[in-house]
Amino acid sequence: MATEIRVPTLGESVSEATIAQWFKKPGDAIAADEPLVELETDKVTVEVPAPAAGTLESIVVNEGDTVEVGALLGQIAEGGAAAAAKPAKAEAKAEKPAAASKAAELVDVVTPSAGESVTEAEVGEWSVKVGDKVKADDVLVELETDKAAQEIPAPVAGTVVKIVAKTGDTVEPGNLLCQIDASGAAVTAAPSETTPAEAAPAAAPAPAAGGSSMPPAPSASKMMAEKNLSADQVAGSGKRGQVLKGDVIAAVQSGITSAAAPAPSTPAIARGPVAAEDEAREERVRMTKLRQTIARRLKDAQNTAAMLTTYNEVDMGPVMELRKQYKDLFEKKHGVKLGFMGFFTKAVCHALQEIPAVNAEIDGTDIIYKKFCHVGVAVGTDKGLVVPVVRDADQMSIAEIEKEIGNLGRKARDGKLGMADMTGGTFTISNGGVYGSLMSSPILNAPQSGILGMHKIQDRPMAVNGQVVIRPMMYLALSYDHRIVDGKEAVTFLVRVKESLEDPQRLVLDL
Known part of the structure; x- marks a missing residue:
C-alpha cells in the first residue's frame, strides 16, 4: 500500500x-x-x-x-x-529504537495565535537544541511579530526530539515549531532519528555565489535573471541562507542596481583593498520583524499624512515643586513613584477633550472622532520602539496613570506585551528627554492625528515679571496631521498642555 x-x-x-x-x-x-x-x-x-x-x-x-x-x-x-x-550498521540496534519510538509520547509545539491582525511571526533564537531535557514552562524559543516578541514555553516536561522551524524562518499560527517527547523514550531514539534528517541537507549542492549553502530558489533565480542581479547582491532569508523570491523583491525595492550596471572601466580594483578592508569590519544583521514594521509604518506616515510640527516651551518649576513636596507621601500611599508622565498624560487628556480633532483619525473620506482617550506611551527597548497604550486615561487619576505606565514599561522591556496592550491608541506621547534630546519633531503614529514630544528639562534664563530668572524649561513639540487638524487647533492644544503643567491645580480642578 x-x-x-x-x-x-x-x-x-x-x-x-x-x-x-x-x-x-x-x-x-x-x-x-x-x-x-x-x-x-x-x-x-x-x-x-x-x-x-x-x-x-x-x-x-x-x-x-x-x-x-x-x-x-x-x-x-x-x-x-x-x-x-x-544501513546494515543500524540493524543491530533497530529493535531497541523502534520499541522506544512506539513508547514515545510526542507533544507538538505550534505557533500560537498572536492576535487578530497578526498573521505571521519570525522565529528568533532557540533556547534549546535537539536532545535537551526541558521542564514544563521552560522557554523554548522567542517568536517576533511586527508588534512584539513572544516567548514560547514548553507545554510539558520531556526531551526535545525535533526542531522544525529554524531561526529566521517565518511561521504562521498553527505551524509546527518543535516536538517534545514527554515519555523519555526518545532520549535514546533521538540521535538515530535526527542524524539522517540533519545529514540530508548536508549533502546539498556546494554553496552558491552569495555564500549560501543552497542555490537560489527557482523563482528567485528567474527574477534575478530578469533584473540582471547576481546571487551575491541579495541577502537570503530562507533555510541555510537560500535566496527567495521575496529577498529579490526586497533587494530591488531597496535600490540595488543590476550586476551589469557598473561600467567595465570601473572594475572592483577601482574600489581597491580599502573597500575590502572596510567590508571585513562591517557586520550585516537582518532587520527584525519589529524593526521592519517600525520602518514601514513611519515611512507610510510620512507619505500619507500632511505632517506639521508646532512648538512651545513649558516652565516645569511648578510640577517639580509639587513632586518634591508630595513624592514621599504619594509613593507611600500608592506604591508607585510620582513621575512626570502622569502629569503630561493628564494634561494631554484635558487638551484632547477641548480640541477633539487631535484625538480623531481619517478613514477614507470620513473623520472618526474618538469619545475616549487611549494614550500611547512610546517606550524604547533593545529591539526597537514600542507604544503600549494607557486605555481610558481620561477616566484615571494621576496615581492610576503612573501605575499603568510603570506596568506597561516593565512588560515592554521584558518582551511580555500582548496585542491588547499595543492596539487602539488615539494619541501618543514620546519622551525623548530621558535620552537627553533638547528638541525634536516626532513622527505620527498612524492612523493617529497627533503626537506630543517631551524633551530634556534644562535651566535657562527667562524674563519673569520684568526680571531675568533661571527656570527649568522644557521644549514641547506637537506633530499633527494638517489634513484634519488646523494650525489654530494645534497651537491651542499645545497652549492648553502648557497651561495645565505650569498651573497643576488646573488638573485637580478639571479646568
Missing part, C-alpha cells in the same frame, strides 16, 4: 508554491516526519515531512515546478522495503 505525499496548506492567501529542493530520491529509505522536499512561496519556505515511514517509491514533480495546495508530490511504499533499505 502506498502513502501519498501532497502539498500542505500554505496559508490563507497562498495557493501555490515552487519545488525548491528534494532531499530524497526514489528508492531511498525514509523515516516518518523526515523532511522530503522543500517548497518555496513568496512568503516562506516549507519543508514537507514524510507522512509515514517506508521507501520513496516515486516523485511526480521536479525541482522548479509550480504546484498548488493539495497537489500530489510523490508516493511512499510502506512495509518491508523500508526496513531492507536501512
Whole structure:
C-alpha cells in the first residue's frame, strides 16, 4: 500500500508554491516526519515531512515546478522495503529504537495565535537544541511579530526530539515549531532519528555565489535573471541562507542596481583593498520583524499624512515643586513613584477633550472622532520602539496613570506585551528627554492625528515679571496631521498642555 505525499496548506492567501529542493530520491529509505522536499512561496519556505515511514517509491514533480495546495508530490511504499533499505550498521540496534519510538509520547509545539491582525511571526533564537531535557514552562524559543516578541514555553516536561522551524524562518499560527517527547523514550531514539534528517541537507549542492549553502530558489533565480542581479547582491532569508523570491523583491525595492550596471572601466580594483578592508569590519544583521514594521509604518506616515510640527516651551518649576513636596507621601500611599508622565498624560487628556480633532483619525473620506482617550506611551527597548497604550486615561487619576505606565514599561522591556496592550491608541506621547534630546519633531503614529514630544528639562534664563530668572524649561513639540487638524487647533492644544503643567491645580480642578 502506498502513502501519498501532497502539498500542505500554505496559508490563507497562498495557493501555490515552487519545488525548491528534494532531499530524497526514489528508492531511498525514509523515516516518518523526515523532511522530503522543500517548497518555496513568496512568503516562506516549507519543508514537507514524510507522512509515514517506508521507501520513496516515486516523485511526480521536479525541482522548479509550480504546484498548488493539495497537489500530489510523490508516493511512499510502506512495509518491508523500508526496513531492507536501512544501513546494515543500524540493524543491530533497530529493535531497541523502534520499541522506544512506539513508547514515545510526542507533544507538538505550534505557533500560537498572536492576535487578530497578526498573521505571521519570525522565529528568533532557540533556547534549546535537539536532545535537551526541558521542564514544563521552560522557554523554548522567542517568536517576533511586527508588534512584539513572544516567548514560547514548553507545554510539558520531556526531551526535545525535533526542531522544525529554524531561526529566521517565518511561521504562521498553527505551524509546527518543535516536538517534545514527554515519555523519555526518545532520549535514546533521538540521535538515530535526527542524524539522517540533519545529514540530508548536508549533502546539498556546494554553496552558491552569495555564500549560501543552497542555490537560489527557482523563482528567485528567474527574477534575478530578469533584473540582471547576481546571487551575491541579495541577502537570503530562507533555510541555510537560500535566496527567495521575496529577498529579490526586497533587494530591488531597496535600490540595488543590476550586476551589469557598473561600467567595465570601473572594475572592483577601482574600489581597491580599502573597500575590502572596510567590508571585513562591517557586520550585516537582518532587520527584525519589529524593526521592519517600525520602518514601514513611519515611512507610510510620512507619505500619507500632511505632517506639521508646532512648538512651545513649558516652565516645569511648578510640577517639580509639587513632586518634591508630595513624592514621599504619594509613593507611600500608592506604591508607585510620582513621575512626570502622569502629569503630561493628564494634561494631554484635558487638551484632547477641548480640541477633539487631535484625538480623531481619517478613514477614507470620513473623520472618526474618538469619545475616549487611549494614550500611547512610546517606550524604547533593545529591539526597537514600542507604544503600549494607557486605555481610558481620561477616566484615571494621576496615581492610576503612573501605575499603568510603570506596568506597561516593565512588560515592554521584558518582551511580555500582548496585542491588547499595543492596539487602539488615539494619541501618543514620546519622551525623548530621558535620552537627553533638547528638541525634536516626532513622527505620527498612524492612523493617529497627533503626537506630543517631551524633551530634556534644562535651566535657562527667562524674563519673569520684568526680571531675568533661571527656570527649568522644557521644549514641547506637537506633530499633527494638517489634513484634519488646523494650525489654530494645534497651537491651542499645545497652549492648553502648557497651561495645565505650569498651573497643576488646573488638573485637580478639571479646568
